[in-house]
Amino acid sequence: MRIYNTLTNRKEEFVPRNSGKVEMYVCGPTTYNLIHLGNARPLIVFDTVRRYFEYLGFDVKYIQNFTDIDDKIINRAVEEGMDALELAEKYIKEYYIDAGALGVRPANNHPRVSDHLPEIIDMIQRIIDNRYAYEKDGDVYFSVGTFNGYGKLSGRKLEDMQAGARVDVDERKRHPMDFVLWKAAKPGEPWWESPWGKGRPGWHIECSAMANKYLGMGFDIHGGGFDLVFPHHENEIAQAEAFAGCGPFARYWMHNGFITVNEEKMSKSLGNFFTVREILNKYDPEVVRFYMISTHYRSPLDFDDTKLEMNKKSLSRLHNALNNITALQNSISFEASDLFLNSEIAVFNEAIVKAEQDFREAMDDDFNTALAVASLFDLAREANAFGKKLDTYVGRKLPFVVKEVLEKAQDTFNRLGWVLGLFETGTADCRNESDMADKLMDLIIDIRQEARSRKDWAIADAIRDKLKEIGIVIEDTPQGVRWKLK
Structure with missing residues (x-):
């Protein structure tokens, strides 16, 4: 298996830290609103990655955080007249509804910032002790100039970033690109006690602390959207490696491409976003997931109702092929028969085996779900052709080997479909419909x-x-x- 590693800008052979096990950390949502389609893409991408590792027999430990302490949450809570943590809890519950509808399974652990203040404070203190951070008026800043590897993920040079920095940045910083680890509390804001006074953690430190707690340094895969490469993931690396005094923090960095609307990045700040809830009012969740995986995860995906309609029709072709296989098993009589279909069975069996081989080759090449889906369509075409051949033997009892090859095709469809999150029952509402x-x-x-x-x-x-x-x-x-x- 080869994975495109953002850290090295090339595909690398995947070798897990511990044989037979995969450890993954994926950045989760900031819980101040319903998730939108752009938020949903990494959820689906890394759920699919996790499923494929499990299909291969790996024991996967999957961690995805919830950011429940953040400026956006505080501002939204003020607007709604709620406590900030109460607002975050509200949208965490909504997250599970939308993610579940899309077939995204819960992580092994969903740590929250509010539950990990001791770990975060301890990490900040050690970073200070290791001379990579400094305190100023109750705020604590990471000193980027002291960390030699700063910029290695994004490919940015510190001197270029300094030259491009605005002159009116916070003058308390030693370097314009220094970033906050701990924020002193302002009037009316939630706060926690710390060695530097009342305050709350900065955004970046949370993931370094929680990934280190649950996976330790040097875990296998860190994932998220491409927009997190800089500054969030760059800063995560700096914090974690300054804390530990060694690296790497994570060994493989995976980032999915943006979802765009009219070729402009979908985001809440731009106001050009569609919530998952809105989309699911118009389209079946499986269609939305199929739309997401029909493009390679690193490629941009432009949102378009027309493309969703096309994917709906394409997905129905796969369902029809699977339904036809089931119908054939239910409508044909099987016994020890002298009717031989050796050549037809051999051709279909070979097509089943080849479809799974092609599927695995595609997924082993940086999780190319677009090609993996193509292998399912190849299997669907062969299954339909085999079904038409069986129609010519109406009224005759077919040998058990025909039943066996039909069951093999059905099992292959279901197993490969499960990796992609297809052919599942979905939510209770979907099952009822x-x-x-x-x-x-x-x-x-x-x-x-x-x-x-x-x-x-x-x-x-x-x-x-x-x-x-x-x-x-x-x-x-x-x-x-x-x-x-x-």
Whole structure:
């Protein structure tokens, strides 16, 4: 397996720190609002990465934080007349609803800043003791000039950043790029006691402290959106390695590309964002997830309703192929038969094996989900072709080996689909809607079959044609009536 490492700007062979185990830390949301589609991309990307490692048999330890102490949370809490931690708790609960709908499983641990003040304060104190930080009027700043490796993740040079800095920056800083580790409390703000007085942690220190607590120095993968490379992840490295006196903090750094709207980065500050909740009011969660993984995670993804509609139709093709495999198993009689389909079975079996090989090759090459999805479409095409061949043997009992190859295809679809977060039941609401649709279609098919039995061909054909107009295709096959989405 090769992973593109932002730290080295190249693909590298992935070798875990501990054989058979993978340790991942992914930056989570700042909990002052509902998550938007741009927030959802890293959630889906790294959930898929985690799933693939588990598919390969790794024991994965996955940590994703919640930022529940932050300027944005404090400002929003004032607007809503709430306590800041109460507001954060509200949106953490909303996060679980939206992430769960998208098939994003909870991390092994979701640490919160508010629960880790002792660890954060201890880390800051040791950074000061190691002469990488200084205190000024109750604030504590990291001294970037004392850390020789500053800029190694982003590729920025400190002298260039200093030359481009504004002259009116905080004059208490020794260097314009020094960043805050601890903020002295202002009137009306929440605060915690510290050796430097009442205050709260800066944004960057939280992830260094929590990743170190749960994974230790030198863990395998640190992930997040490309916008976090600088300054957040750059500062995380500086803090953690200044604290430990050695490196690396994390061995592989992965960053997903932006979601854009009209080629401009989606963000709350720009006001051009769509919340996941809004999107899920229009589209099935699985369609949204499929849309996200149909593009390589490092590539930008431009939001477009038209593309979502296209992905909806593409996803239905995969569902139809899987449903057809299930229908064949339920409609065909199997026994020890003298009917041999050796060549057809061999071709289909080879296609199943090749689809999984192609899937793994794609995912092993920096988690190329776009190519992995293509392997599922190849399998779908072969499954449909095999099904049509079986239709020619209507009325005959087929050998058990046919059942076995159909079960193998179904199992392959489900296992590979699980890696991508597809073909799962989703939320309870989604299950209920799906069950209702199945029952409704069963009723319509029964009514049509009754009309056909009365030789009322006009009514039977009208039902078929009306369904086709709304995108539902009825197929009269030797094994019975099937329906699928166009």
